[in-house]
Amino acid sequence: MSAPTKLIALFVLAALCTIPITYGMVVDDPLIVVNSEKVDKEYAELLMDKYYSKRTLEINSDNEIVVTENIIYNVPALDEFEINDGKGNLLVEFTKSGETVTYKNFEYEEELESDDEGDEVTFMGKTYKLIEYDEDEKIVLGNKVEDTETTEEFSYDAFTFKIIGMDSTGQILVSVYEGSDRIENVKMYPDDTYFVSGSKISIYYDEYMESGDTPYFFFEIYDSLEIEDGETISGYSNIDTDLDGKRINLEYESPKSLSQNFELLNYKVELTDVSDEDLTVFFTVTQNLNYEFDMDEGTKYFGNNIFAVKIENDEDDDSDDESYLYKNNKKYSEIVDYQGSVQLVDQDELLSASSDLILIGGPVSNKVTESIQNSLSVEVTNDYPGEGKGIIQTITNPNNDESTILVLAGSDRDGTKACVLALNQGLYSGSGNLVVKLTGDDSVSVI
Known part of the structure; x- marks a missing residue:
């Protein structure tokens, strides 16, 4: 890089x-x-x-370092290849007949950095908050897209959430609608998360407050992934999921249906050549990553003489923090970093x-x-x-x-x-x- x-x-x-x-x-x-x-x-x-391969670094409004990578691997293989970037492991197995390649297996495995709910983790090259963790059973990851408060109802995307009851403990009963169709009723306590089945949306019930006789309910809305053992991930059909603690294994159900060039998860696999002299098959594999670093005060090295510096001006107010990117001791608002340049x-x-x-x-x-x-x-x-x-x-x-x-x-x-x-x-x-x-x-x- x-x-x-x-x-x-x-x-x-x-x-x-x-x-x-x-x-x-x-x-x-x-x-x-x-x-x-x-x-x-x-x-x-x-x-x-x-x-x-290309990497772009920039600083967002929260003073986090946002890294976008487009990593290209040129892979010679006989009947399988693995790519392990130190975070996840991709395994692709195939058979060859002449210049025709048929895939036998597509499998991806990755282990989360933490199992503590609320922690920031990465999965498939994207940063998420760990919303829910139930060992070997269920994991919900999400990126907050909106804060909302309401006295009765709120909407996001195609869904409407109507509060139809509350008890003295703060537990609420919420009716969930998709358009005009009610999907289900769900009970939620403060700190509970509800994942809308069949979507990528989850809501987190943060707290409620009363002003006079009027209760106010505070929610966080997340763009989420629900990963459940033995089930497919929302948005990814035909992928079997196996959970083993923090380790997540994804396997494509019907690899023979994949074309010779295909895109799956955050990978693009292209067959580039088949050797006339031996059995070698050549692939170009592109991996897309988009993740964030929420730095503590100090300096972080990103390789190739690229550094990020964060200065905390007020311990109680993160908005006063300042972050900078440097390349060869010159300051940039954005750095585009090509491999080997x-x-x-x-x-x-x-x-x-x-x-x-x-x-x-x-x-x-x-x-x-x-x-x-x-x-x-x-x-x-x-x-x-x-x-x-x-x-x-x-x-x-x-x-x-x-x-x-x-x-x-x-x-x-x-x-x-x-x-x-x-x-x-x-x-x-x-x-x-x-x-x-x-x-x-x-x-x-x-x-």
Whole structure:
């Protein structure tokens, strides 16, 4: 994981892991080079977002550090693979017949950090409050979306909750409606949680107060997951659940029905290639995570020279706290961190480096492309290949014959975008020249 897209000098350069960009092309630790002042920077991010792990850090209104990750694994496998990120474990088993893959098992296992109700935990890469914990039987997780108070009723989403009775202990009887249909009546004491069956909504009965003869009831509404042993999780059909204390095991009931490329839980699994030489099958697995850190006062390290600092100005008022993000001792409101990226500025050192290069932008917008223009297989100008058109070409680095340069350059910004989209869509074989044209916002054709 790595550097923010805050740029220095002329270039943003991302040193990337060895990955297959298309079936026919493999690049080894390339540097992506663009002019930070041009729209080409956005095109570089299109390329990086597709192929490279990315992490975004920002501070929310509660002074929590919010982390969003898009982690990409390039997996070679024979008949199964496991991915264990230190938090959860994914197991995928399959059989292969020719180039056809049939899945035998999809299983995910994770253990919660705590079994104390009210604690903050993460599950499948998302932060939740542990609302209810019944060992080996039931777990309810939730994120609060709203506080509400009422004397009689309140609504959220498609549901209405009507208080139809209360006794002297504060116990209430609530009628739950979906639209105009009553689902059920439920009794609740203060500190009780009710999960609306078949939904992702739960309500927490916080307390009640009286003003004169009028009672006021206070509730918290949660976007929730109800995890019950032997049952499916709300919102996830065809997934069996097994609870063992804090450990949660999820198994897909009908893996043979999965297509070769599928999305399940917070994973996206894509079959990228089947080896002609051996039995190896190659997958690209993308995992999406979104979690929060509620820091104590002090400093927390997030890797790759990224730090968060929290200052508590008033012990009794969290709203006065201040949190900051730093990268290389520079303060940012948001940090976008690509795997393996670095920042360089010296053009001569760049061209003499051993790394392969990916140059985005023609000679007008990218000074590095301009410096090697005479070495290009096909010269790119404002007039050729023409409006909305670009050329993808691979050449030997004129300053270092042991490295190659992949050039994505157009006659204009649309032509350069067409090159990036064509590469993302696997239209380039990895050698020679390819002329492409932008035909829509996200569509491209080969000329």
